[in-house]
Amino acid sequence: MTKALRTRQKILDTAAQLIYEHGLSRFRIDDLVADVGITRQTFYRYFKNKNEVMTAVVVANGIKLAERVFDELTAMQLSFEDFLVEGVVHSVEVIKSEDSFYRFLEDDLTPAVGIMIENFLTVEQAMLPLADPYIERARESGIVKAEVTTHDILRWIFRAFLSEMLLSGLEPVEARRNYLKKMLVPSICYDLR
Incomplete structure (x- = not known):
């Protein structure tokens, strides 16, 4: 698996965990990027917006x-x-x-x-x-x-x-x-x- 695919998967796995813990309505990109350890800019290379990752x-x-x-x-x-x-x-x-x-x-x-x-x-x-x-x-x-x-x-x-x-x-x-x-x-x- 390439680094890009690993990063995308880590974003998805972390997003899933945050959604599980907090629900869709309280899911925030700031929490996601902090937990994954990436910048918002890196996040936006993989997903257009919050709705796309959700x-x-x-x-x-x-x-x-x-x-x-x-x-x-x-x-x-x-x-x-x-x-x-x-x-x-x-x-x-x-x-x-x-x-x-x-x-x-x-x-x-x-x-x-x-x-x-x-x-x-x-x-x-x-x-x-x-x-x-x-x-x-x-x-x-x-x-x-x-x-x-x-x-x-x-x-x-x-x-x-x-x-x-x-x-x-x-x-x-x-x-x-x-x-x-x-x-x-x-x-x-x-x-x-």
Whole structure:
């Protein structure tokens, strides 16, 4: 790894730690450059502004969250329908866990959601290699409706995830699961019962 890549990574790692400790709303460039041990001028060689580094941290951790949840659910060998529902529910539960880095999403939900929405296509592109084979197997098995694309599925999951983030404290997990089974799954899957 070159010195430039190491410096960029150190900036991102330190920014992530500061966001974890203080939240997005209290994240400051002055704190970041002091902790990294660089000048503001050096920071601006790597990132245009505070929003760009915050976006990089939120997107990178959104991708890590999705990969983690995908790996954990794949190991459970769930049906495709349950995989959809549990993917949304489990993602929110990971974020809400006490020791989770993703806790900042709950504390600064509005700016974090804004960043995630603006960068959905970046996250989606990172998810395609994981999700596409799984979705295609379900499609070949006759589970996924023919007119529903992989992009549609990822977009619906993302929307359901955002709704769950906003509403998760209002209902018990089982009620949220049942709602997703009733509303999300029929949009994507044929009723094979």
